[in-house]
Amino acid sequence: MAAAPEPGPPLFELAGVSLRLGDHTVLDHIDLTVAGRGITVVVGPSGAGKSMLLRLLNRLEVPSEGEIRFRGRPLDTLDPLALRRQVGMVFQRPAPFPGTVRDNLAVADPDPKGGDDDYLAALRSADLGPDFLDRSADELSGGESQRMCLARTLVTNPSALLMDEPTAALDRDARLRLERTARILADAGRPLVWVTHDLDQAERLADETVVLVAGRVAEGGTRERFLAGEVRE
């Protein structure tokens, strides 16, 4: 799937990665290279294992077999906490913590070097104004809440972002706005992996596209049929 030559190692390389939960095989021998720049969209029907793939990259799950490398280094040799701060993750449903937006950002970094300026920069990158800083996190709309979660992730200054169907709970305007934000972040040098089941969204966002069907990377005809909208849930 990776087409253009990459500067430096790829963001992630997966070799023979499987994930089994009990008797259920969620991911089955995934071989994959995620580009070190731009937006890689992982698209597939519900239950294809897209979210689990993303969780593996953030080490919220560990593979049952196979190896994952992050920028050339095996994931299991890295400190998981340091890895998670380098690879920020935004989940499908926003999970605001109690308190204000500032309190939320402080969970990511209670004492940023640049003080409030760092928080304001993170809010700006997530397309939220400075007036949001002291607003109650409980009172934000779905779109604002998801942006706040993105800002919270950006406070850790990650070098890459994983976004797990971040627009699933948002209306069309909020969805398009978050897509624009993602594009700006990726173009500014933060490679991004975006999971979606929405083919139109994949088309709008993707620099690279990975099609996942039934826990496997779909190639050839299966891939073409899915992208043509012939394979559904």
Place this chain on the structure above:
Amino acid sequence: MNDAAIGWAGLGLSLILVGVAVGLSLWQGLRLEKDMLWATGRALVQLLAVGYVLLFIVDPDTSILWAWAWVVLMVLVASFTARRRAPEVPGIMGLTLGATSASAALSLFVVFGLGIYPVVGRTVVPIAGMMIGNSIGSIVVASRRILGELADRRPEVEARLALGQPWQQASKPFVRSALRTALTSQIENTKAVGLVFLPGAMTGLILAGADPVDAVLVQAAIMYLILGCVATNVVLIGLGLTRRLFTPDHRLVRLARTGS
């Protein structure tokens, strides 16, 4: 026979009240008569058995080791009871065994090591029994709440982990809330004592003819011991269980929670 002893006749007369309860159950169609009669009979047999064993234990000629053996047995029974009441909590038996052993050791050291009571069978068994018995409920509440909080709030816990927080920090708000809930009822009991109800030890001593003020001093000391023991247990269970629910590489394990 002293004033406190009611004898078999007194016990028989007190069964009138069981008869009242059974009659009310019949009248209201509660269908609890069999349960009530079974519970009444079972309690009597259990207490009589304990009474006869206590006769042996409190005998000044009996070795104190028998009393300590009974304490060990109580810790084991507490662990089985916790497992029966909260089977969904992983490792509850081992955790309860560890926590009750540690808290019993601490509490008994305060009571006997500092000389509040002499180390004799007559004091060791009832005091250990009260502390361990009162801890079971709090242990079960604390462990179920921790499991429930972490299962229900999984998205928030994982959002914290994804920000690079270690499991100890990511779980803290939820574990703290569960521990507060588990301890609150014991604190409320301690506050209400004397105002709303007269606790068992004090009532027993007064019925046995002790000076009420002496009875109060004993009861107050026991309440403090129970509070300390329950708090120790709850915190130890909180630490131990939370550690079990996360992997060493800071992932929240899959939680099979019943009823959610």
